Amino acid sequence: MKLTSRARFSTVCLHAGQDPDPATGAIVTPIYQTSTYVQQELGRHKGYEYGRTQNPTRMALERNLAAIEGGPAGFAFASGMAAIGAIATMLRSGDHVVVSDNTYGGTFRLFDKVLTRYQLSFSYVDTSKLDEVERALTPATRMLFVETPTNPVMRLTDLRAAADLAHHHNVRLVVDNTFASPCIQRPIELGADIVTHSTTKYLNGHSDSIGGIVIAVRGDDIEWLRFVQNAEGAILSAFDSWLVLRGTKTLPLRMQQHSANGLALAEYLSAHPKVKHVYYPGLPTHPQHELAKRQMHGFGGMLAFELGSLDAARRLLNAVRLHALAESLGGVETLISHPATMTHASVPAETRARIGITDGLVRISAGIEDVEDLKEDLSQALDQV
Numbered sequence: 001m002k003l004t005s006r007a008r009f010s011t012v013c014l015h016a017g018q019d020p021d022p023a024t025g026a027i028v029t030p031i032y033q034t035s036t037y038v039q040q041e042l043g044r045h046k047g048y049e050y051g052r053t054q055n056p057t058r059m060a061l062e063r064n065l066a067a068i069e070g071g072p073a074g075f076a077f078a079s080g081m082a083a084i085g086a087i088a089t090m091l092r093s094g095d096h097v098v099v100s101d102n103t104y105g106g107t108f109r110l111f112d113k114v115l116t117r118y119q120l121s122f123s124y125v126d127t128s129k130l131d132e133v134e135r136a137l138t139p140a141t142r143m144l145f146v147e148t149p150t151n152p153v154m155r156l157t158d159l160r161a162a163a164d165l166a167h168h169h170n171v172r173l174v175v176d177n178t179f180a181s182p183c184i185q186r187p188i189e190l191g192a193d194i195v196t197h198s199t200t201k202y203l204n205g206h207s208d209s210i211g212g213i214v215i216a217v218r219g220d221d222i223e224w225l226r227f228v229q230n231a232e233g234a235i236l237s238a239f240d241s242w243l244v245l246r247g248t249k250t251l252p253l254r255m256q257q258h259s260a261n262g263l264a265l266a267e268y269l270s271a272h273p274k275v276k277h278v279y280y281p282g283l284p285t286h287p288q289h290e291l292a293k294r295q296m297h298g299f300g301g302m303l304a305f306e307l308g309s310l311d312a313a314r315r316l317l318n319a320v321r322l323h324a325l326a327e328s329l330g331g332v333e334t335l336i337s338h339p340a341t342m343t344h345a346s347v348p349a350e351t352r353a354r355i356g357i358t359d360g361l362v363r364i365s366a367g368i369e370d371v372e373d374l375k376e377d378l379s380q381a382l383d384q385v
């Protein structure tokens with residue numbers, strides 16, 4: 001199972017980072033459930049000293065995810081937020097960060113409620129408009145933190161142009177690639193310095209683990225992240241690492257079905273008389289459809305649509321049977337949610353209004369069920385609206 005440098009994406013997902021177990025030949029990397037390692041003699045060991053610092057299952061996942069994103073090294077954390085917290089330790093007091101205004105709610109909470117206590121400052125701008133990003137840059141700006149597509153209104157940022165702008169100002173481009181998954185979008189190929197994921201979503205893909213990953217390109221960043229992962233200790237457990245490794249083996253297959261179902265549902269909803277608008281980058285009506293075709297390979301499983309009122313949204317959400325009413329995304333089961341009262345409830349009302357998160361907006365994370373069953377469920381639920 002030696003990978004050549006030419007190995008294609010699904011081969012990399014399946015095999016990268018994992019050799020047969022040296023002790024037994026087990027094809028699956030075992031769960032090394034151990035806190036410590038016995039040393040052969042004083043000062044001589046096999047490269048493993050303590051479970052927080054090194055764990056073979058976690059390190060296999062880190063190699064696997066780094067290869068999938070096309071970066072030299074990755075570091076796995078106990079959650080997506082722990083991963084973003086580790087990235088934030090690259091900042092020093094006085095530094096400034098420009099952030100997508102429609103960023104994940106937990107990221108906003110960490111930046112706004114925790115990190116502002118440490119003399120760090122953040123500007124939230126529509127990163128789909130790079131002139132707004134450029135205006136927000138100051139001599140203290142160290143990082144441009146971007147999500148694309150954004151949650152839930154699917155606005156895109158041109159990653160190559162954002163990388164060029166950031167580098168021109170000596171700023172790191174950090175991309176939270178959770179929403180797209182590396183199957184659909186690989187920011188490092190477009191110039192990003194750091195990519196992060198909540199592995200909880202598409203990478204694990206089975207709604208049964210919480211985790212995060214940071215993949216870095218620059219040597220000094222890699223050295224710092226390795227140090228901080230051990231120093232702060234918010235590591236991903238061996239068992240969760242094993243689950244995510246199982247997940248990435250089928251990532252390309254799952255994403256194919258997520259994308260096919262996402263597109264089919266977006267088309268179905270666009271044609272429905274009770275739906276006022278559909279947000280999905282794969283629709284020719286999406287204002288950035290050309291950019292989506294250029295920087296994404298497929299359009300993913302996330303979509304949102306406007307029903308016009310809270311009452312209409314409530315009727316639909318209470319009538320669905322196959323769609324599960326739940327937060328989160330990226331699992332094999334189709335989830336449906338109400339951003340204004342669920343995932344984005346902590347976003348101030350005027351910000352919600354500016355971004356387009358209305359009371360009538362509904363979000364779907366398309367799973368991998370037969371899409372005809374999903375359409376039938378939406379059809380009977382829309383009859384209640």
Ligand SMILES: *Cc1c(COP(=O)(O)O)cnc(C)c1O
Binds near residue numbers: 104107
């Ligand atoms: C879920 C999510 C996170 C946070 O990840 P956790 O694993 O829940 O801590 C960060 N960014 C995005 C885009 C997410 O969807």
